[in-house]
Amino acid sequence: MRIASLSFRYGRHDPWILSDAGLVLDAGDVVEVTGPNGTGKSTLLRLVAGLLRPVRGSIEERPRVVGYAPERFPSDQPFTVASYLRHMAAVRRVSTESIGRWSERLGMDHLLGQRLPDLSKGSAHKVGLAQALLAEPGLLVLDEPFAGLDAATRAELPRIIGEVGARGGIVVVSDHQGDLRAFPGLRRCEVRDGAVRELEPVEEAGETALTVLEVAVAASRASDLVDRLRAEGCAVNITGHTTGHITGHTTGHTAGRTTARVAGEAAE
Numbered sequence: 026m027r028i029a030s031l032s033f034r035y036g037r038h039d040p041w042i043l044s045d046a047g048l049v050l051d052a053g054d055v056v057e058v059t060g061p062n063g064t065g066k067s068t069l070l071r072l073v074a075g076l077l078r079p080v081r082g083s084i085e086e087r088p089r090v091v092g093y094a095p096e097r098f099p100s101d102q103p104f105t106v107a108s109y110l111r112h113m114a115a116v117r118r119v120s121t122e123s124i125g126r127w128s129e130r131l132g133m134d135h136l137l138g139q140r141l142p143d144l145s146k147g148s149a150h151k152v153g154l155a156q157a158l159l160a161e162p163g164l165l166v167l168d169e170p171f172a173g174l175d176a177a178t179r180a181e182l183p184r185i186i187g188e189v190g191a192r193g194g195i196v197v198v199s200d201h202q203g204d205l206r207a208f209p210g211l212r213r214c215e216v217r218d219g220a221v222r223e224l225e226p227v228e229e230a231g232e233t234a235l236t237v238l239e240v241a242v243a244a245s246r247a248s249d250l251v252d253r254l255r256a257e258g259c260a261v262n263i264t265g266h267t268t269g270h271i272t273g274h275t276t277g278h279t280a281g282r283t284t285a286r287v288a289g290e291a292a293e
């Protein structure tokens with residue numbers, strides 16, 4: 026997919042948000058879009074998805090099936106989650122079976138009977154993700170997909186993104202919090218001053234120094250925490266359970282806790 030000489034502004038008298046921007050996306054690319062607030066990340070994503078038309082320039086060879094999840098899912102619609110997803114499945118001409126599959130993976134089975142306007146922010150966000158994934162997108166565009174997600178779904182999302190990429194799809198994700206930083210082969214682009222600039226991959230940017238932390242956590246929370254840390258790119262090594270005191274520099278009672286060694290990028 027080729028983005029060439031792309032310029033965009035919302036109105037004739039508005040400032041240019043993007044000016045002569047270019048980017049080539051290949052099959053299987055997973056691309057993180059970063060940049061300061063208000064520089065045009067969401068605008069670029071809507072252009073990439075085909076929801077906005079370039080004022081100048083072109084976007085060519087866009088995959089036919091596009092899934093787009095907005096930063097804020099518009100939940101002021103008079104449907105239940107299930108009826109909305111059934112409608113979206115019909116529009117995309119896919120079997121309603123995929124609703125069950127995605128509901129399960131995104132941990133939203135219990136939401137299917139709820140009305141969209143009654144959903145919490147995170148739950149509405151999951152519905153936005155589910156509708157984007159229903160039809161096996163060849164281009165998946167996710168605007169801040171990790172915002173407000175619970176730990177299990179946060180851990181699952183990189184796997185879902187990896188699967189789309191592995192079958193040759195292009196994934197474009199704006200991600201303020203860096204949840205995808207550890208994604209293997211991640212391309213990173215920055216939107217700034219109207220341009221789209223490719224950044225160095227994380228491992229080539231000198232961020233390879235590791236710090237090893239020892240963490241004690243209640244056993245019931247261990248697997249959640251491990252998932253979350255792994256999703257953030259930490260190497261986690263569970264070193265066992267303890268029902269007594271941990272000796273050394275850890276103090277206090279540790280009954281029923283699991284200790285884990287966590288290696289992450291060194292703090293600045």
Ligand SMILES: Nc1ncnc2c1ncn2[C@@H]1O[C@H](COP(=O)(O)OP(=O)(O)OP(=O)(O)O)[C@@H](O)[C@H]1O
Nearest residue numbers: 035036039042060061062063064065066067068069
């Ligand atoms: N529908 C619109 N009409 C007019 N201007 C808009 C519209 N949507 C966004 N803008 C303006 O375009 C600029 C870029 O907005 P955009 O939402 O793309 O930035 P962003 O980088 O995604 O921001 P953030 O990091 O805060 O999410 C901003 O100045 C914004 O006010």
